[in-house]
Each structure stands twice: as C-alpha cells, then as structure tokens.
Amino acid sequence: MIRGSSSLLKVEFWEAISIKTWKPKMKVHLHFFSFGKRYTNIIQTKLRHNHILNYDLCKRNILNSLECSCGKQENAYHFFFVCTNYSIPRNTLFDCLFKLELVNIDINLLLCGDVINNRIIAAVNKFIDESCRFS
Ligand SMILES: [Zn+2]
Numbered sequence: 023m024i025r026g027s028s029s030l031l032k033v034e035f036w037e038a039i040s041i042k043t044w045k046p047k048m049k050v051h052l053h054f055f056s057f058g059k060r061y062t063n064i065i066q067t068k069l070r071h072n073h074i075l076n077y078d079l080c081k082r083n084i085l086n087s088l089e090c091s092c093g094k095q096e097n098a099y100h101f102f103f104v105c106t107n108y109s110i111p112r113n114t115l116f117d118c119l120f121k122l123e124l125v126n127i128d129i130n131l132l133l134c135g136d137v138i139n140n141r142i143i144a145a146v147n148k149f150i151d152e153s154c155r156f157s
Pocket of ligand 1: 094
C-alpha cells in the first residue's frame, strides 16, 4: 500500500506488519465507509483523499482558483468548519456530534470516524448532502 494515498487513515493501518494483521483492521474500517448513500460515500472519500475541493484541484492544476465561492481558500477544514455557505447544515452536523458526546472534533474524526462510526458517518453524510456543494 502506498502510504501517501490517504494521509488521514489511522496510524494503526500503516503500522500493521503484514497483510494478515492489516486486513482485519481494514475490513472493520471499510464496513463503516460503505454505510449510507453511495454517492455521498464517494464524495466523503474524495474529501478524505483531498481530491474534490477547489484547493485540492488547484494544487493539481485542474482549476485556476483555490477559492471557495465565499472568497476563502476551499479545503476540507474550510468546508466542514469555517465556510459561511454551509452554516445551517453545519449546525445540524455539530448538534448530532455533540449528542454523541464527542470531544476533539476534528477533520480526521469527520472523515475517518471513530468507534461509533455509523452515527458520525451518517451525520457527516447528511452535512455533505445538505450543503449542496457537490450537487
Ligand atoms: Zn467558503
């Protein structure tokens, strides 16, 4: 596996010493990413791999501007935590995450989940859908 292909995957996946130890960990991990709507899962995967927002596309010379429609640099952090275009779906997302009593909500948690993945992934998928950024 190429380590640089997903810098957000948890360290435990990279530290597996063989396919035999890696595969069961990855199987659990992949189960949660197949939760929900396929289209939204694809968007979430592209966000996790930095392959969809204007900053990502500008770095790859696909777009000329790295700016969001709000005028700021559009990366995953901006999309999930900052952009005023998505304030309403963000409130719903964080209400849901706060009900899960999560602490240290960061981009890694939103895109890679945690032990209670289904509810996190469901909340993130809902945010992605309600943002209408990718429709
Ligand atoms: Zn923005």
